[in-house]
Amino acid sequence: MSRYAEPMARLIEELKKLPGVGAKTAQRYAFHILRSSEEDAAALADAVHGLKASLRLCSVCNNITDVDPCAYCANPARNHRMVCVVEEPTNIEAVERTRGFNGVFHVLHGTLSPLHGIGPDQLRTATLRARAERGEVDEVILATSPTLEGEATAHWLAGALRGTAVRITRIATGVPAGSDIEYADEVTMARALEGRREFKA
Numbered sequence: 001m002s003r004y005a006e007p008m009a010r011l012i013e014e015l016k017k018l019p020g021v022g023a024k025t026a027q028r029y030a031f032h033i034l035r036s037s038e039e040d041a042a043a044l045a046d047a048v049h050g051l052k053a054s055l056r057l058c059s060v061c062n063n064i065t066d067v068d069p070c071a072y073c074a075n076p077a078r079n080h081r082m083v084c085v086v087e088e089p090t091n092i093e094a095v096e097r098t099r100g101f102n103g104v105f106h107v108l109h110g111t112l113s114p115l116h117g118i119g120p121d122q123l124r125t126a127t128l129r130a131r132a133e134r135g136e137v138d139e140v141i142l143a144t145s146p147t148l149e150g151e152a153t154a155h156w157l158a159g160a161l162r163g164t165a166v167r168i169t170r171i172a173t174g175v176p177a178g179s180d181i182e183y184a185d186e187v188t189m190a191r192a193l194e195g196r197r198e199f200k201a
Contacts (some may be wrong), residue, residue, distance in 0.1 A: 062107040062124045064089045079103045081138040111149035132164040139167040146173040
């Protein structure tokens with residue numbers, strides 16, 4: 001039996017479902033909400049409700065958006081013939097921070113993971129493949145993570161697009177800027193060597 005009143009116990013249980021939130025953190029959040037003003041608690045509840053009610057997936061790229069198509073797909077200043085494929089909507093910000101990419105995105109919402117029951121049918125690739133088959137895309141940049149699942153997904157997607165005229169590229173991986181190669185593991189170092197480019201002094 002919970003040592004908290006039922007409404008508090010229920011909120012703690014719901015907060016524990018958030019990623020990275022354990023029992024202690026959930027309790028701390030719940031008591032913070034309890035101590036908050038009625039207006040702040042109502043604003044939080046309204047924000048959560050609005051999130052679920054207003055957001056949907058872009059019909060073109062599967063990014064999370066409140067307008068369809070999303071801001072990237074609707075922007076005529078972006079290169080719509082260059083598509084960067086990412087695993088999750090949160091990955092878009094990492095690419096955008098570079099300020100070096102002016103194409104559009106395609107979000108898979110996951111990676112291939114047979115152990116978790118995620119196969120090709122669970123990934124959102126239909127609109128990308130349709131665009132490639134219609135000749136609307138010149139290059140697809142596979143920007144999945146350099147994990148086992150990310151690599152498998154990149155290989156599978158490259159195969160799925162092979163029958164089209166699309167140029168398929170993969171983001172380079174290797175030694176991060178500012179790090180010491182003495183501490184790089186063999187996989188990171190091997191990828192850095194594979195992804196080497198011409199150096200001009």
